[in-house]
Amino acid sequence: MSVVEKAIRKLQEQKQHPAVDPAVAGDASPAHEPLPAHSADAALAGRQPPIVLERGVLRAAGLLPPEEDTALLSRQYRKIKHPLVAQAIGRGVPRAPKGYLLMITSAMSGEGKSFTALNLALSLAMEKDLHVLLVDADVAKPQLSHMLGLGDSQGLLDVLRDPHLDVESLIRTTDVPTLSFLPAGVGTEDATELLSSSRMSQIADLLGRHDSRRIVIFDSPPLLQTTESPALTHVVGQIVVVVRADSTPQPVLLDALKTLQEHPSVSLVLNQSTRSVTSAYYYYGYDYGSERPNRDSA
Numbered sequence: 001m002s003v004v005e006k007a008i009r010k011l012q013e014q015k016q017h018p019a020v021d022p023a024v025a026g027d028a029s030p031a032h033e034p035l036p037a038h039s040a041d042a043a044l045a046g047r048q049p050p051i052v053l054e055r056g057v058l059r060a061a062g063l064l065p066p067e068e069d070t071a072l073l074s075r076q077y078r079k080i081k082h083p084l085v086a087q088a089i090g091r092g093v094p095r096a097p098k099g100y101l102l103m104i105t106s107a108m109s110g111e112g113k114s115f116t117a118l119n120l121a122l123s124l125a126m127e128k129d130l131h132v133l134l135v136d137a138d139v140a141k142p143q144l145s146h147m148l149g150l151g152d153s154q155g156l157l158d159v160l161r162d163p164h165l166d167v168e169s170l171i172r173t174t175d176v177p178t179l180s181f182l183p184a185g186v187g188t189e190d191a192t193e194l195l196s197s198s199r200m201s202q203i204a205d206l207l208g209r210h211d212s213r214r215i216v217i218f219d220s221p222p223l224l225q226t227t228e229s230p231a232l233t234h235v236v237g238q239i240v241v242v243v244r245a246d247s248t249p250q251p252v253l254l255d256a257l258k259t260l261q262e263h264p265s266v267s268l269v270l271n272q273s274t275r276s277v278t279s280a281y282y283y284y285g286y287d288y289g290s291e292r293p294n295r296d297s298a
């Protein structure tokens with residue numbers, strides 16, 4: 001059975017049995033957990049003031065769940081992040097090659113990539129000894145950059161354009177000490193080509209190797225509507241495909257998954273299901289990589 005067929009079958013099975021286990025202890029929202037005491041990156045701290053994640057603004061923009069759903073979402077993101085972290089750092093399973101570079105994508109736009117990227121990043125930022133770097137790589141629709149007030153700031157595109165720019169210097173700390181953010185940067189007509197360039201691969205490597213505790217999450221363009229997203233798939237170690245429940249047509253999802261057939265680690269998140277209170281998200285992942293070198297040799 002092909003990877004795609006397996007993916008669809010799993011999705012169908014999960015649609016038939018939608019409830020996720022609600023019996024996970026602890027209800028705190030990722031956005032409301034106490035801030036960890038240690039800093040994301042001492043070298044970054046103090047250079048520019050941290051970005052304040054205005055929860056109310058992000059909620060109103062639909063990038064964070066309504067307050068009454070935060071506990072449920074928090075539990076679901078714990079389930080979602082667990083296998084991703086495991087593969088990223090080799091916790092209980094072999095480390096995935098470049099598993100610390102994580103791409104959030106979808107077949108089409110509007111399926112919840114930015115929502116998932118931000119909420120997953122906040123959830124991951126609560127993990128002990130992990131530093132999360134959220135990168136706005138959806139250069140055509142840099143929603144996260146705009147919502148964080150960094151729509152005009154230098155970022156990924158600038159560093160792709162200018163080989164003399166130090167990417168670390170453009171990373172912004174946030175008021176969550178273990179979460180930092182790289183804006184999309186100043187857009188130009190060559191944005192698509194820049195994201196597909198070999199320099200993107202270098203930048204991703206630089207970002208991943210900077211700190212052994214770092215997990216990089218790329219909020220990425222959709223797979224089927226752009227050419228830059230398929231290019232990005234070659235530079236990351238794990239791919240999360242967000243599927244909007246009852247919205248993404250199956251043939252479209254199949255087409256999107258076909259573009260990922262060669263990738264060793266692809267997971268799906270079923271987003272925004274309305275089937276029951278506990279079924280806003282389901283998750284499953286699969287991977288069939290056999291060799292798992294460590295971060296430095298990946």
Ligand SMILES: Nc1ncnc2c1ncn2[C@@H]1O[C@H](COP(=O)(O)OP(=O)(O)O)[C@@H](O)[C@H]1O
Pocket residue numbers: 061062063065106108109110111112113114115116143271272280
């Ligand atoms: N799980 C969710 N719960 C509530 N609203 C969501 C959820 N996921 C996405 N949305 C909403 O759906 C819309 C599209 O989501 P977004 O993350 O911007 O998609 P994309 O980045 O894939 O284009 C936004 O208005 C967002 O608020």
Ligand SMILES: [Mg+2]
Pocket residue numbers: 113114115138141143144
């Ligand atoms: Mg988006």
